[in-house]
Amino acid sequence: xxxxxxxxFYSILKGFKVTFKNxxxxxxxxxxxxxxxxxxxxFRGMVDLVPEKCVICYQCIKICPTxxxxxxxxxxxxxxxxxxxxxxxxxxxxxxxxxCGEICPTDAIFLNKMYExxxxxxxxxxxxxxxxxxxxxxxxxxxxx
Amino acid sequence: xxxxxxxNMGPQHPSTHxxxxxxxxxxxxxxxxxxxxxxxxxxxxxxxxENRTYTQFIPFTDRLDYLASMNNNLGYCLAVEKLxxxxxxxxxxxxxxxxxxxxxxxxxxxAIGTFAQDLGAYATPLxxxxxxxxxxxxxxxxxxxxxxxxxxxxxGGVSADIPARTEQIIKDFIAxxxxxxxxxNELLTYNVIFLARSKNIGILSKEVARxxxxxxxxxxxxxxxxxxxxEEPYSMYDKFDFxxxxxxxxxxxxxxxxxxxxxxxxxxxxxxxIGGIPEGNPVSKVNRVFRGTGEAYVRTENPRGELxxxxxxxxxxxxxxxxxxxxxxxxxxxxxxxxxxLNISDAVCVLGSMDIVMGEIDR
Amino acid sequence: MSVIFLKGLAVLGFIAVSAMFSIWLERKxxxxxxxxxxxxxxxxxxxLQPVADTIKLLLKEDIVPKGVDFLSWWLAxxxxxxxxxxxxxxxxxxxxxxxxxxxxxxxxxxxxxxxCVLGIFMAGWGSNNKYSLLxxxxxxxxxxxxxxxxxxxxxxVVMQSGTMSMQGxxxxxxxxxxxxxxxxxxxxxxxxISATAEVNRVPFDIPEAESELVAGYHTEYSGMKFAxxxxxxxxxxxxxxxxxxxLFLGGxxxxxxxxxxxxxxxxxxxxxxxxxxxxxxxxxxMDQMMSFAWKVLTPMALLNLLISGWFMVx
Numbered sequence: 001x002x003x004x005x006x007x008x009f010y011s012i013l014k015g016f017k018v019t020f021k022n023x024x025x026x027x028x029x030x031x032x033x034x035x036x037x038x039x040x041x042x043f044r045g046m047v048d049l050v051p052e053k054c055v056i057c058y059q060c061i062k063i064c065p066t067x068x069x070x071x072x073x074x075x076x077x078x079x080x081x082x083x084x085x086x087x088x089x090x091x092x093x094x095x096x097x098x099x100c101g102e103i104c105p106t107d108a109i110f111l112n113k114m115y116e117x118x119x120x121x122x123x124x125x126x127x128x129x130x131x132x133x134x135x136x137x138x139x140x141x142x143x144x145x
Numbered sequence: 146x147x148x149x150x151x152x153n154m155g156p157q158h159p160s161t162h163x164x165x166x167x168x169x170x171x172x173x174x175x176x177x178x179x180x181x182x183x184x185x186x187x188x189x190x191x192x193x194x195e196n197r198t199y200t201q202f203i204p205f206t207d208r209l210d211y212l213a214s215m216n217n218n219l220g221y222c223l224a225v226e227k228l229x230x231x232x233x234x235x236x237x238x239x240x241x242x243x244x245x246x247x248x249x250x251x252x253x254x255x256a257i258g259t260f261a262q263d264l265g266a267y268a269t270p271l272x273x274x275x276x277x278x279x280x281x282x283x284x285x286x287x288x289x290x291x292x293x294x295x296x297x298x299x300x301g302g303v304s305a306d307i308p309a310r311t312e313q314i315i316k317d318f319i320a321x322x323x324x325x326x327x328x329x330n331e332l333l334t335y336n337v338i339f340l341a342r343s344k345n346i347g348i349l350s351k352e353v354a355r356x357x358x359x360x361x362x363x364x365x366x367x368x369x370x371x372x373x374x375x376e377e378p379y380s381m382y383d384k385f386d387f388x389x390x391x392x393x394x395x396x397x398x399x400x401x402x403x404x405x406x407x408x409x410x411x412x413x414x415x416x417x418x419i420g421g422i423p424e425g426n427p428v429s430k431v432n433r434v435f436r437g438t439g440e441a442y443v444r445t446e447n448p449r450g451e452l453x454x455x456x457x458x459x460x461x462x463x464x465x466x467x468x469x470x471x472x473x474x475x476x477x478x479x480x481x482x483x484x485x486x487l488n489i490s491d492a493v494c495v496l497g498s499m500d501i502v503m504g505e506i507d508r
Numbered sequence: 509m510s511v512i513f514l515k516g517l518a519v520l521g522f523i524a525v526s527a528m529f530s531i532w533l534e535r536k537x538x539x540x541x542x543x544x545x546x547x548x549x550x551x552x553x554x555x556l557q558p559v560a561d562t563i564k565l566l567l568k569e570d571i572v573p574k575g576v577d578f579l580s581w582w583l584a585x586x587x588x589x590x591x592x593x594x595x596x597x598x599x600x601x602x603x604x605x606x607x608x609x610x611x612x613x614x615x616x617x618x619x620x621x622x623x624c625v626l627g628i629f630m631a632g633w634g635s636n637n638k639y640s641l642l643x644x645x646x647x648x649x650x651x652x653x654x655x656x657x658x659x660x661x662x663x664x665v666v667m668q669s670g671t672m673s674m675q676g677x678x679x680x681x682x683x684x685x686x687x688x689x690x691x692x693x694x695x696x697x698x699x700x701i702s703a704t705a706e707v708n709r710v711p712f713d714i715p716e717a718e719s720e721l722v723a724g725y726h727t728e729y730s731g732m733k734f735a736x737x738x739x740x741x742x743x744x745x746x747x748x749x750x751x752x753x754x755l756f757l758g759g760x761x762x763x764x765x766x767x768x769x770x771x772x773x774x775x776x777x778x779x780x781x782x783x784x785x786x787x788x789x790x791x792x793x794m795d796q797m798m799s800f801a802w803k804v805l806t807p808m809a810l811l812n813l814l815i816s817g818w819f820m821v822x
Contacts, residue, residue: 005804008337012789018332019269019788023540028276031548040283042290042305063431065201097204097296102304102431111290152638159722174642174794265791267710272542338711338790489642490793493720 039113044098046114047089049130053108056082060100060109068093069100084131091117091125112136149177152489156185160263160493163503165477169492176492179481186507194467199225199300199435202467207294209471210505212255213448215248215285218298220445223379224454225300228441228464237302237427238381243315243418244288244297245380246411250322251278252448253362253404253411256500260401261333263497264342270333277325280318284311302429312419319412326409334402343398347483347495350395357479360472361450362403363499367395373446385414397498404500436462449473449500471505512608519596523743528558530742530779537783568731573635576728581634585729585736587627592743594620599750600674602760602767613674614666617751618659621706624744625651628715628725631737635728643724646794647715651706653801658702660809661695665755667813667820668692678759685758691816696756698809700778703748705797707741710786714794749778 030037039045047069056073072086101110114136119125128135152169155161164185170178190209194202206221207214219241226233233241258274282292288307289297297304333339349359354367364371372389374382390406392399438460444453450472457466476499484492532547532555539546547554572578598613600606610616625648632644666672668689669680686692705712716724726737753759753774760767762774792800 011335011337014331015333015336015788016784018328019541019784022273022543023537023784025543027539027545028279028543029545031545033549040287040290041308042288043286044290059432063201065197065204095204095208096291096294098290098304099201099204099431150638160720261790265710265713266789267787268538269542269787272544276543332788333790336790338792341796342790342793488793488795490714490720490791 039115043113043115044096044101044111046091046112046117046128046136047094047100047130048110048112048114048136049087049089050108050110051084051087051131053106054084054087055106055108056084057105059103059105063099063103065097065099066093066095068095087130089128089130091119091128092122160497162259162496162501165496165501165503165506167480167492167496169489171489174489176484176487176489179484179492181477181480183507186503188508190508191467191469194464196463198462199229199464200431200433202463203298203300204294204296207291207296208504209469209508210252210447210449210452210473210502211293212502213248213252214291214293214295215244215297216252216445216447217452218295219245219380220443220447220452221454222298222300223445224441224443224456225435227443228439228456228458229300229435229437231301231435233301234425234427235423236306236425237429239418239422240303240307240427241298242381242385243415243422244285244303246414246418247281247284247315247318249448250408250411250415251281253408254278256404256448257329257333257401260397260494260497260500261339263493264339266333266339270329273325273329273332277322280314280321284314284318287311299429299431300435301433303427304429304431306427312422315415315419319416322412323409326405329405334405340398342490343401343494343498344396345394346397346491347487347498348394348396349479349483353479353482354395357482358475359450359479360475361447362407363400363450363476363479365389366392366399366403368392373444373451377444379443379445381418382414385417387414397494400498400500434462436460444470447472449502449505450476469508471508473499473501473503473505477501477506515608519593523593523596523739526746527739527742528562530746531558531561531738533776533780534742534783534786537780538787541784541787562735565731565735570731570733573637573728575636577634577636579634580630581636581728584627584631584634585733585740587630588624588740589627589736591620591623591627592740592747595747598674599747600678600754600759601771603675605768606675609673609675611671611673614662614672614677614755617674617747618655618662621744621747622651622655624740631729632715632725635725637728639721639723640725640727643715643721643727647708647725649794650708650712650715650797653798654702654705654712654805657698657801657805657809658706660806660813661699661702662755664692664695664813664816667817674754674759678754678761681758681761685756687756691812691819692756694808694812696752698805698812699756700752702801702805703752704782704785705801707744707748709745709782711789711792712797713786713791714797745779745782746775749775749782752778 058071061069061071068090070086070088071084073082073084075082098111150171152171153166154169155166156164161167166182166185168180168182169176190205193205203218203221206217209217254274254277258271261270262268285295286292288311289295289304349363349367351367351369354364354369368391370389370391375389387410390403390410392403437458440457442453442455444451452472453470455468456464459465480496480499483495487495535557536546547557550556550560595617597608598606598610598616628647629644632640632647665677665686668686669677671677687696708715726734729737753771757774760771762770
């Protein structure tokens with residue numbers, strides 16, 4: 001009985017030792033809004049587009065598992081060049097799988113490094129116009145190219 | 146016996162691991178009857194599989210057991226490869242094993258942390274576990290770009306080769322984690338309060354475990370040495386040397402200890418695999434088109450037990466039927482058997498030691 | 509009359525500041541233990557965080573849940589907070605800084621602080637919530653059973669010093685703290701463990717066991733009523749540390765520094781230890797805790813009392 005009491009007490013002291021040792025270690029977290037962690041090269045953030053590179057092959061639309069992308073185009077008068085009339089990204093449906101970026105033959109569509117993806121209004125998230133230059137400017141840290 | 150008290154534990158409760166709803170009938174503080182209610186996280190993933198191509202379904206497997214996405218990816222990809230007879234390069238096989246074992250280790254870390262949290266060790270073990278997990282999550286982030294839903298495996302390979310320095314990071318992690326495991330032992334495993342709380346609580350006998358088709362660490366804690374990696378080696382597991390830790394009593398403490406031991410076994414596998422990665426191109430492009438006929442069932446050893454994918458194809462671009470056998474679902478079945486006659490604190494302890502993930506139970 | 513009034517105001521002010529400091533300290537210690545940073549944004553290293561929290565709690569809506577037993581539900585926070593304030597009456601901060609040096613100081617503190625259980629039980633019963641009820645029931649059983657070893661160990665100090673006045677006990681430790689005497693070391697350990705249980709701290713926090721009972725007896729409270737429970741909890745922690753300091757650690761006595769500083773240093777040292785304990789240990793179970801009180805602590809305290817009492821008489 002006494003032995004059990006003492007071994008129990010000792011095991012508790014060991015726990016105290018562990019927490020004390022960790023108390024002296026440096027914190028592993030960042031002071032978040034002030035210090036931000038850089039994203040890795042392959043990080044999959046929001047879907048982004050370079051409209052000039054797009055060849056309107058519709059591969060991204062076909063591969064998207066959640067149908068988050070919507071693309072429409074029209075053929076110009078000379079019956080050769082196509083032009084995008086609508087390229088809308090639904091941020092709510094997107095599952096950030098990165099298939100669209102992987103399949104794109106010209107790297108026009110890609111996933112950028114933006115990870116703070118909150119919006120002020122729900123409908124803004126549903127219809128992100130990928131053709132606009134300033135599509136991700138409203139959020140701090142959002143970058144668009 | 147006095148009047149029974151019905152306590153609705155969940156779906157919003159700090160210790161039901163998501164949206165599990167337990168209907169507890171209690172006599173004072175003693176649980177007389179326990180009925181788990183499911184379905185709060187149902188997304189009909191099996192039906193989704195029937196309407197997606199084989200490749201398109203991979204991101205959805207991430208969302209089954211969200212703590213072990215890589216293992217789910219692996220299970221599904223193996224099933225499709227078996228169905229359609231697709232060869233996988235050796236390098237991809239090795240990478241898959243390394244990644245899956247690392248994911249198993251960090252998934253067990255979360256299990257340990259949340260179990261300690263359920264026993265009332267406020268947040269500290271959980272934070273230590275997450276601190277260690279963070280290293281692997283960062284590594285996975287640099288490999289595949291995701292931090293929770295990795296979507297790394299592809300049918301017939303992986304999405305990208307590992308970047309330079311990955312091997313060094315993994316070696317560093319193995320050395321670091323071995324030191325941390327000693328710390329976990331000191332902080333939790335042999336702590337007298339921890340032992341008093343989890344020893345001989347919720348004993349799952351071999352017979353009951355078998356009859357509920359419990360798998361994974363829960364089954365091994367009951368003393369049955371059953372590990373798909375040993376019994377039915379898939380991928381490259383027959384090339385590596387590792388032990389299957391087994392528990393003695395099948396109580397909550399054994400389940401905890403088996404997980405802790407499995408972490409070091411996983412690290413052993415990774416250590417062996419990292420030395421022998423062959424050269425080659427493991428990448429399988431996402432724009433490959435698959436179609437075929439037949440049916441295939443592949444079971445893999447997930448951190449929580451036996452994950453099975455049963456696929457039926459009738460020649461289309463997508464499977465006609467996809468049945469997922471999720472380990473947590475079967476394991477949860479044994480809960481009401483285990484908690485009968487226990488204190489409410491012990492009921493929480495048993496539930497924590499089962500380490501369920503609701504994403505996989507409700508699918 | 510006006511002097512007592514001023515002293516009362518000073519005590520209230522001290523309670524507010526002390527509770528805020530304790531909350532900040534708790535958050536920082538937990539953060540350091542867990543390799544985090546803790547509050548950093550408000551003020552220097554988050555020093556103003558408790559102020560921000562208080563403002564938030566003050567501005568919150570005071571929700572009265574449907575079906576509460578209104579009188580007991582409404583009165584409970586006061587029953588928890590008022591005894592805590594009353595206990596400050598006899599705590600000697602330094603040789604002069606004591607509101608009232610009662611000649612039954614120890615008895616007074618012990619009796620006043622045990623009123624808290626009534627408030628907790630009222631909160632648990634009045635909330636009309638099963639989790640709260642279980643928490644209140646647990647709390648009543650726990651606090652009443654731990655009162656016994658606590659009083660038995662305090663009794664030893666009274667026997668040693670021959671007085672019940674707090675200043676008298678401090679004066680008796682002029683030539684060596686009581687904790688240095690072997691039988692009183694044991695008494696200190698018993699006191700500290702029982703006092704931890706008395707204020708529902710980990711590892712004895714079962715009345716508010718988060719993973720089982722959501723928040724125990726204060727599940728249904730919001731806004732300022734919740735804040736009162738919160739303040740009472742942290743002030744209680746300070747009180748048991750202050751009493752331990754007075755009874756075992758020589759009170760305000762110490763070289764070089766003024767008495768007040770020594771007293772606060774020792775007390776907050778113990779408070780910090782309590783916090784360290786909270787972030788290290790798991791929680792015990794209800795029946796284990798009860799059997800620990802009745803089968804280990806109480807016999808040990810009795811035996812200690814008997815043996816050292818025999819030596820004192822001889």
